[in-house]
Amino acid sequence: MVPGPPKPFARLVGPRGSAIALDQADALDAIATGLSERSVDAVVTSPPYNLGVRYGGYDDDRPRPEFLAWIGRLGAGIDRVLADDGSLFLNLGGPPSDPGWPWEVARAAGERFVLQNVIHWVKSIAIARAHAGRDAGLDRDIAVGHYKPVNSDRYLNAAHEYVFHFTRRGDVALDRLAIGVAYQDKSNAARWASGERGVRCRGNVWFLPYPTIRRRAKDRPHPASFPPELPEQCLKLHGVGRIRLALDPFVGIGPSAIAAARLGVAFQGYDLEGEYLSEARAALLREGAKDMLASQPKAALAAGTQRSEA
Numbered sequence: 001m002v003p004g005p006p007k008p009f010a011r012l013v014g015p016r017g018s019a020i021a022l023d024q025a026d027a028l029d030a031i032a033t034g035l036s037e038r039s040v041d042a043v044v045t046s047p048p049y050n051l052g053v054r055y056g057g058y059d060d061d062r063p064r065p066e067f068l069a070w071i072g073r074l075g076a077g078i079d080r081v082l083a084d085d086g087s088l089f090l091n092l093g094g095p096p097s098d099p100g101w102p103w104e105v106a107r108a109a110g111e112r113f114v115l116q117n118v119i120h121w122v123k124s125i126a127i128a129r130a131h132a133g134r135d136a137g138l139d140r141d142i143a144v145g146h147y148k149p150v151n152s153d154r155y156l157n158a159a160h161e162y163v164f165h166f167t168r169r170g171d172v173a174l175d176r177l178a179i180g181v182a183y184q185d186k187s188n189a190a191r192w193a194s195g196e197r198g199v200r201c202r203g204n205v206w207f208l209p210y211p212t213i214r215r216r217a218k219d220r221p222h223p224a225s226f227p228p229e230l231p232e233q234c235l236k237l238h239g240v241g242r243i244r245l246a247l248d249p250f251v252g253i254g255p256s257a258i259a260a261a262r263l264g265v266a267f268q269g270y271d272l273e274g275e276y277l278s279e280a281r282a283a284l285l286r287e288g289a290k291d292m293l294a295s296q297p298k299a300a301l302a303a304g305t306q307r308s309e310a
């Protein structure tokens with residue numbers, strides 16, 4: 001554990017001018033001491049969910065009651081800082097041998113909230129040409145995306161995870177068309193008022209594959225990350241224009257920070273592991289963000305030089 005108040009790890013300005021803060025900290029402590037009441041409009045996160053994943057220093061294999069009590073305390077911390085009409089998007093997956101576990105975790109974490117939507121994040125899917133219909137233009141059956149195969153004659157490969165969308169009362173209006181999909185038959189757009197932007201609601205099944213990588217350790221150096229497109233869709237769905245601050249208490253290698261930077265949304269991220277935060281910072285720099293902490297010493301140096309020359 002990283003004791004004490006949040007330790008600033010990086011302070012960046014994203015390519016669209018939004019402030020991105022990454023702190024090395026225990027999430028529960030940091031939420032309690034580093035954020036004021038009702039200051040966060042959207043939380044998008046994937047907490048550790050006690051599956052024995054190797055995250056560096058963190059023990060991801062605790063007795064279940066202890067873990068569920070901990071995640072309940074996380075929910076209480078978020079309850080304090082989330083705005084009245086805020087959204088909590090909680091990404092959880094389960095092992096093939098225990099498919100009910102994500103629901104137990106979600107129930108404990110979201111005890112103080114109303115479950116407004118359940119989104120299915122599909123990482124891989126097989127589509128038969130015959131089922132896709134002629135408009136899809138497939139010339140053969142396809143299987144797309146990636147998943148971790150299980151070696152079993154009992155369990156199916158886990159090709160999806162959940163995103164549980166919690167709000168305070170279950171009544172938060174969403175910008176469904178911000179992540180809408182184009183009508184296949186354009187005449188439908190005129191038929192429904194909701195088709196104004198030429199798109200319809202995407203629904204609650206999101207196919208977002210991991211990009212194909214060659215060297216896992218270098219290209220995705222985290223055992224349980226999600227692609228930036230997942231938090232990006234969550235933030236857009238909540239409504240980018242009304243997000244003053246987005247939070248990921250378990251930011252890992254930074255996909256939610258990248259999503260916020262791309263959308264011009266202010267962001268706060270925490271993680272215990274400095275190594276992951278370094279990766280997050282590097283990924284943000286690749287997105288065109290500037291690290292204000294890193295540039296400070298140079299600026300101070302330059303100011304000092306100018307003074308001595310004056």
Ligand SMILES: C[S@@+](CC[C@H](N)C(=O)[O-])C[C@H]1O[C@@H](n2cnc3c(N)ncnc32)[C@H](O)[C@@H]1O
Pocket residue numbers: 025026027028045046047048049055056058222224225226227249250251252253254255270271272273276
């Ligand atoms: C499921 S991963 C999140 C991965 C992240 N969404 C990504 O795509 O890179 C959980 C993360 O929580 C971090 N973590 C575990 N316990 C923590 C705690 N108490 N406070 C802050 N971070 C913690 C781990 O280091 C790990 O990076």
